[in-house]
Amino acid sequence: MSSTTYNITPGRYERQLPVATKVHFKSSTNSTNATSVKSSAGAVFNMIIHNTHSGGGGNNSIAFRLYNKSTAPVVGTDVPMIVIHVPSNQSKEINFTSGITFTNGIAYSLTAGDALLNATAVSADGVQLYIGYM
Numbered sequence: 001m002s003s004t005t006y007n008i009t010p011g012r013y014e015r016q017l018p019v020a021t022k023v024h025f026k027s028s029t030n031s032t033n034a035t036s037v038k039s040s041a042g043a044v045f046n047m048i049i050h051n052t053h054s055g056g057g058g059n060n061s062i063a064f065r066l067y068n069k070s071t072a073p074v075v076g077t078d079v080p081m082i083v084i085h086v087p088s089n090q091s092k093e094i095n096f097t098s099g100i101t102f103t104n105g106i107a108y109s110l111t112a113g114d115a116l117l118n119a120t121a122v123s124a125d126g127v128q129l130y131i132g133y134m
Contacts, residue, residue: 021133028126028127030124032075034074034108039071040070042101044131045134051088053088062110062122063114064086065083066108068103068104108129
């Protein structure tokens with residue numbers, strides 16, 4: 001397993017994020033990684049999604065899905081609020097100055113397929129995810 005270093009500038013988000021912002025970090029397991037981050041109303045302010053799957057045979061892009069749920073999503077059944085695609089061996093950093101509001105809770109999944117209700121597992125350590133929320 002190789003490690004990945006993220007160069008985050010200290011103080012970069014100080015003026016954008018509320019003081020009470022919490023951090024969720026996940027390195028994927030060999031599954032759809034259905035996860036409940038917060039079981040009550042909240043907001044997401046920033047995300048870094050790093051897809052370490054390299055190109056080669058087949059499609060190695062991943063889909064990160066956010067759900068407005070207080071529990072872990074039922075991947076392939078629950079309809080996501082947001083879908084973000086990350087091509088193989090690339091990263092996406094997304095910042096929302098005012099935050100995206102979730103009225104029920106914050107949950108997500110990671111899949112290896114692009115369809116809205118895809119339930120294809122990603123590989124272990126194939127995706128590193130950072131979420132700043134409150």
